[in-house]
Amino acid sequence: MTAITDFVDEVKASMSWIVPISVLTTAILGRWPLPTHADAHRPHKNPSGYSPSHTQPFKTRRTKSAMFVPGGDDKLDAHDLQREKNGEMNPQPLKTAEPKSKPESPFMNLPLEVRLAILEYCAPIPFERRGADSLDTFLTLLRVSKAIQYEAYVACLPHIPLALWTKKGVHSFRALLYRRGELGCLVRYLWIGTGKYDDEELGWAVDILREATQLKSFACGEFLLARAVNAKALAPACGRVTLMNVEKGVEYEAGYVTHLRLCAGTYSTQEKFPDVTSLCFNARRRNAVKDERMKMEYEAVDKWVENLEGFAMIERDGKRASPRGLGLRFKVRRDERPDMYSISLPARWTEWDIWSADVVGAGVWDICRVKGEPAK
Incomplete structure (x- = not known):
């Protein structure tokens, strides 16, 4: 009996330590209750009024002042906890910093003529920096400010090959011309698309061409050219056209185009360009598969060139590693027929490089010095 009594006394002694721990745990849970399943769906109120969708709910219920502590730390020290318990820490309204006005750039203090001259100097020269990346400086200027963007367009558009x-x-530039219609007449060299368009893109492109009243050189697919010519949207001053492809069943007559370059396709388009005086197309190597088709293409071209003043073939020179522009040599000198030029270019050159070289007076028609073309 004595042994049982001693065992009960030992159990009571050990339980005396557990009771304070349970009381302390209850007090802690009463002050900072753990979130339940129901609390997970309860909306959390952000004291700043801003609650982005990706923000996770706070795990504890704290006062507003505890959620925003200078330095970004959301923990409170012992002194702050005591002040919060005594009600001394009242939430203070957040103060929104007033936006500071940016200092005006010294560049904008220059006369307008000087600013335009500087921006014009920034226009890329495709002969030196080819491809889509050649517009990097110009595109950077467009993102500086609205004022710089507008002046960059005014200064650079007449001197750059604009490629959409x-x-x-296409949609973005059309929207710009709707807001700033006076910029359309500054476009001189324009490339639109890759030759394949949907109806929506065709409509936007025609709207752009209506505004580009001083266009000199245009590169596009035949579907777009037909739509523009039939809608009388192509500027009469646009005498140089580069066709990226030739389509079947497309009817139009571009009577004022005098210089035509054909990149691909069957070259039986003479009736669509009655006023063409100079023709250029890409020479292709014959093989067993396409020999008959190419023979027909060359025969069609040979009939066409009878009435031309200049004729040139583009030949890709795989051995030529130098990227320094187009090379020219006479292919055939013929009596009572136009001389045939052979233009060689580095293997790395693309259709964009050939077309954009026209901007700096180093294009196909410039190096051929075809009849009727003024010397640069």
């Missing part, structure tokens, strides 16, 4: 490669680019 994608449908998004």
Whole structure:
């Protein structure tokens, strides 16, 4: 009996330590209750009024002042906890910093003529920096400010080959011309798309061409050219056209185009360009598969060149590693027929490089010095 009594006394002694721990645990849980499943769906109120969708709810219920502590730390020390318990820490309204006005750039203090001259100097020269990346400086200027953007367009548009490669680019430039219609007449060299268009993109492109009243050189697919000519949207001053492809069943007559370059396709388009005086197309190597088709193409071209003043073939020179422009030599000198030029270019050159070289007076028609073309 004595042994049982001693065992009960030992159990009571050990339980005396557990009771304070349970009381302390209850007190802690009463002050900072753990979130329940129901609390997970309860909306959390952000004291700043801003609650982005990706923000996770706070795990504890704290006062507003505890959620925003200078330095970014959301923990309180012992002194702050005591002040919070005594009610001395009242939430203070957040003070929004007033936006500071940016200092005006010294560049904007220069006369307008000087600013335009500086921006014009920033226009890329495609002969030196080819491809889509050649517009990097110009595109950077467009993102500086609205004032710089407008002046960059005014200064650079007449001197750059403007390429609208994608449908998004066509839509964006069309929207710009709707807001700033006076910029359309500054476009001189324009490339739109890759030759394949949907109806929506065709409509946007025609709207752009209506505004580009001083266009000199245009590169596009035949579907777009037909739509523009039939809608009388192509500027009469645009005498140089580069066709990226030739389509079947497309009817139009571009009577004022005098210089035509054909990049691909069957070259039986003479009736669509009655006033063409100079023709250029890409020479292709014959093989067993395409020999008959190419023979027909060359025969069609040979009939066409009878009434031309200049004729040139583009030949890709795989051995020529130098990127320094186009090379020229006479292919055939013929009596009572136009001389045939052979233009060689580095293997790395693309259709964009050939077309954009026209901007700096180093294009196909410039190096051929075809009849009727003024010397640069």
